Amino acid sequence: MAPIILRNIYTIVPSEPTWAGCFPLAEWDLVGTITHVPTVYFYNKPSELFQGNVVETLRNSLSRALFHFYPMAGRLKWLPRGRLELDCNAEGVSFMEAESEAKLSDFDDFSPTPEFEKLVPQVNYKHPIETIPLFLAQVTRFKCGGISLGVSISHAVVDGQSAFHFLSEWGRIARGEPLETTPFLDRKILWTGQPLPPFASPPQCERKGFEQPPLLIGETDNVEERKKKTTVEILKLSKTLIEKLRSRVNTSECADPARGFTRYETVAGHVWRCASKARGHSPEQPTSLGICVDTRSRVQPPLPRGYFGNATINAVARSTSGELISNGLGFAAEKISEAIKSVTNEYVMTGIEYLKNHEDLKTFQDIHALGSTEGPFYGNPNLGLVSWLTLPMYGLDFGWGKEVHMGPCTHDGDGGSLLLPDKNDDGSLILATCLQVAHMEAFKKHLYEDI
Numbered sequence: 001m002a003p004i005i006l007r008n009i010y011t012i013v014p015s016e017p018t019w020a021g022c023f024p025l026a027e028w029d030l031v032g033t034i035t036h037v038p039t040v041y042f043y044n045k046p047s048e049l050f051q052g053n054v055v056e057t058l059r060n061s062l063s064r065a066l067f068h069f070y071p072m073a074g075r076l077k078w079l080p081r082g083r084l085e086l087d088c089n090a091e092g093v094s095f096m097e098a099e100s101e102a103k104l105s106d107f108d109d110f111s112p113t114p115e116f117e118k119l120v121p122q123v124n125y126k127h128p129i130e131t132i133p134l135f136l137a138q139v140t141r142f143k144c145g146g147i148s149l150g151v152s153i154s155h156a157v158v159d160g161q162s163a164f165h166f167l168s169e170w171g172r173i174a175r176g177e178p179l180e181t182t183p184f185l186d187r188k189i190l191w192t193g194q195p196l197p198p199f200a201s202p203p204q205c206e207r208k209g210f211e212q213p214p215l216l217i218g219e220t221d222n223v224e225e226r227k228k229k230t231t232v233e234i235l236k237l238s239k240t241l242i243e244k245l246r247s248r249v250n251t252s253e254c255a256d257p258a259r260g261f262t263r264y265e266t267v268a269g270h271v272w273r274c275a276s277k278a279r280g281h282s283p284e285q286p287t288s289l290g291i292c293v294d295t296r297s298r299v300q301p302p303l304p305r306g307y308f309g310n311a312t313i314n315a316v317a318r319s320t321s322g323e324l325i326s327n328g329l330g331f332a333a334e335k336i337s338e339a340i341k342s343v344t345n346e347y348v349m350t351g352i353e354y355l356k357n358h359e360d361l362k363t364f365q366d367i368h369a370l371g372s373t374e375g376p377f378y379g380n381p382n383l384g385l386v387s388w389l390t391l392p393m394y395g396l397d398f399g400w401g402k403e404v405h406m407g408p409c410t411h412d413g414d415g416g417s418l419l420l421p422d423k424n425d426d427g428s429l430i431l432a433t434c435l436q437v438a439h440m441e442a443f444k445k446h447l448y449e450d451i
Contacts, residue, residue, distance in 0.1 A: 002101035004118040004140060013092035015063040018070035022077070022087045025156065026190040027355040028295075029310045030084055031364035034156035036136070037163070038120040038409040039393075042104060045145025046400030054147060055097050057398060058139055061174035062095060069166050069183055069308065072135045076156060082361035084156060087130070096121055096138040104146040110405040111234045112432070120150030120409050125367055135166075147400075150409070159310045161294060164392045166308075174398040183308035190303075190311070190352065211316075212363075213382040214286035222377050229437045230414050234407070235447065237267065239427030244451050245270055245329065252330025261333045264387045265340070267419060267429060269332030274450060275383055275415075275435070276321040278442035283322025289336060290384035291315045293343045300345040313348060315339040321381070379414030380436060388420045389429070408432055 046054065066073045074088040098119075107115075121136035134154040141147055153163045162183075169179050215222055242263065249269065250260045261269075272289050281287065296303045296311045303311055317332075317339040324332050355361065378384035395402050407430075408418055414436055422428035435443055 001106050001115050002143075004098050004100045004102075004115075006096060006098045008097040010059060010095045010097070011092040012059055012062050012066065012073075012095045013090055014066040014070055014073050016067050018067060018073070018088065018090055020088055020090065022085050023187065024079070024083065024085045026187045026309060027352045028190060028313060029156055029187075030082070030361050031355060032155070032314060033366050034084070034154070035125065035367050036123045036152040037155050037160075038117075038150065038152045040116060040119050040148055040150040040407065040409055041396055041403040042107070042110065042405045043147040043149070043400060043403050044104070046147070050400040052399065054141070054398075054400070055139060057174055058137070058149070059095055061170060061398070062093070062137070064173050065166065065170040066093065068169065068179060071157060071185060071308070072166065074134065075130045075132070076134070076154070077130050081359060082363075082365065084129075086157065092133070093135040093137070094121060094133045096136070098138055098140040099142075100140055101143045103142055103144040104404070105144070107405075110407060112232055112407065112409055116150075116409045119148045121152050123152055149396075155310070157310075158308065159294075159312045160386075160388060160391050161296070161311070162308045165306065167396055168392055171396050171398050176399075181306040184304040184306045185308055187309050189307070190299075190309070213288045213290070213316075213378055214318075216381055217282060217285055222379065225380050225414065226377060228380075228414065230434050231437045231440050232432065232434045233440060233444065235431045235433065235444065236422065237429045237431060237447075241448070241451060242267065242427065242429060248451075249329045249333050252328060252333075254330030254334040261330075261337060263429070264389060264419065265333045265336045266329070267431070268336050268385050268387075269329050270450075271385060271417065271431065271433070271447070272317075272336075272383055273324045273329065273332050274443055274446035275439070276324050276381075277446045277450070278435070278439045279321075279380055281321035281381055283320065283326075285321045285381050287319060287321055287324070287381045287383075288378075289317040289339075290378050290382070291317060291336065291339055292384075292386045293340055294390075295343060295348050298343055298345060299348050313343055313351060315343050377414075378416065380439070383415045383417060385417045385419060388418055393420070394423055 070090065071086055071088055073090050073092050074086050075091055076084050077087055079085055119138065119140050121138045123132060134157050136152045138150045139147060165181065172180060245266050249255060249266050255261060268289065276287055291314065292312050293315050294312050296307060317335040319335050394406060413434055417431060417433040420430040420432065422430055
């Protein structure tokens with residue numbers, strides 16, 4: 001593909017003065033993914049109905065959006081014991097302007113390739129964290145007139161729900177419309193400064209949710225597994241395939257007739273089983289599935305509408321490869337369902353208290369796993385499957401129409417997966433998954449044939 005040529009780099013600051021000061025991040029901000037999450041949007045050539053300048057429209061509206069979402073214009077600072085604070089100093093975000101002789105048609109079906117990474121601002125975590133913008137954007141204009149917008153958003157500051165909230169309001173401002181939902185910026189609501197209320201039987205979040213995933217039998221670390229070459233695939237699961245899986249799982253002896261298993265529980269169970277088969281585990285091999293659960297409606301009282309921050313928690317389903325494969329899909333879905341149901345208000349609050357009292361949170365942070373043997377690792381024999389099924393990820397319109405494609409960029413962490421709705425809203429789902437090269441073909445075979 002033709003090279004991407006960077007033309008300009010701008011620093012965008014809030015359009016008006018904003019509150020300045022520092023505050024510690026909530027406990028859930030500090031664990032799991034605290035690096036940036038990259039996504040990219042592709043647009044056809046703006047029609048003649050759009051009279052503005054694309055770059056100026058994006059820059060000006062981003063500045064106005066940052067006035068409302070001013071934490072995004074700040075910087076992180078390390079505190080002792082692996083803690084971080086957010087300095088709302090209005091230093092701004094990074095906005096890049098690029099161009100290419102390539103055409104949108106060069107991307108074929110928009111499956112992630114190494115070229116995707118050139119469309120999204122890259123973050124160098126070797127730089128001091130207080131110098132790294134929390135939000136970076138890059139607009140690339142193609143020879144055909146099409147446009148891509150790549151964004152990288154710090155997961156230490158926001159989760160998926162809040163990230164897409166920010167992007168959606170940025171689009172509304174660019175179109176000259178008022179905010180739909182004002183961000184709720186007070187993170188003290190998830191601090192645990194007060195003693196916890198007495199619980200009749202406190203859930204065992206204290207350790208279960210933060211234990212390191214199991215290792216391969218016979219191994220004392222995962223150093224060698226981290227080194228193995230991986231590959232990324234974007235796999236479509238048709239509505240027909242999903243209906244077959246749900247019919248099968250909801251007629252199993254594990255199903256609850258009053259509720260049934262959700263799409264996520266069903267597909268995640270199928271993916272977990274297929275990965276275990278493809279990896280060729282022994283029956284007694286322990287394996288776990290990391291699940292990202294939104295707690296906004298699970299805590300008491302529920303978080304306010306527009307809460308801007310991290311409100312997700314990792315739940316973990318555990319089993320052995322032998323149990324998963326021999327007991328059928330209903331067994332796997334039930335394990336996942338039980339893990340999700342365990343995330344109650346009490347679970348969340350005791351988890352926060354556990355993190356608050358933990359000596360050093362670095363062991364729970366992915367930034368320390370980059371190119372090293374530290375930090376959490378959900379590769380072989382484990383998986384992490386994040387659901388974007390309920391996120392407002394499609395339809396980002398800055399005034400020249402909605403995107404023709406939106407998706408995650410390439411990532412190379414074994415076991416890392418995303419489940420997305422198909423943009424056509426036809427009941428199909430998209431599985432973006434990263435596995436070791438040695439396992440991917442067998443995984444795809446089981447995924448489509450073991451129905």
